[in-house]
Amino acid sequence: MSIFIQDLVFECSDFIGINWKDMPFTVLPVIQDLMASGISVWIYSGDTDGRVPVTTTRYDINKLQTPVKTPWYPWMYQGEVGGYVVGYENVTFVTIRGAGHFVPSYQPGRALAFFTSFLEGKLPTDH
Template identity: 50%
Template sequence: MEHNLPVWLYSGDFDSVCPFTATRYTLHALGLDVTEPWRPWTVNNEAGGYIQGYEGGLVFATVRGAGRMVPAYQPERALALISAFLDGRLPPR
């Protein structure tokens, strides 16, 4: 982030070992300003999960219906999220 490189963290919302709520608490403790409020993102007119952007290019996303191995549980949603990252844009609402 210090060198303006985008950093995206993502988590399946069914991951019981490393729940996304713990990641949200950790990100909150960093004290970064929110640039994109917590909102849903979509794939094929369905909620793919939720996303929030922070200063410095940090983004946190959840993937709906996925566990620890997001691409194995939700390949279409994982592809949409990775594609958005590579395109340098947040996934659509």
């Protein structure tokens, strides 16, 4: 079983952010529990996301202290770099080039290629 998560922050509404009082500080414990159960977690992020930048997601993934299985490499979409991917133990982080916070609305083709890879259980390579 696998699960994918967009970014590591779920607050997308000021109303929710102001009124939700029991909001967890981080979802990292949930991700750790999923990893410990053997579920492969995919985290993705648009590389132009101003709400949750790739650097922030990478910083949070580093807090999981999980070993890298597949070092960073570019994945391709229609002959262009679609983004970058790094595979950790039970966690995969994929970036989607040219996408903002709502990846499918910015880059629908790249989002579909990435999601197809997720469903196939394979790291993105060339679509």
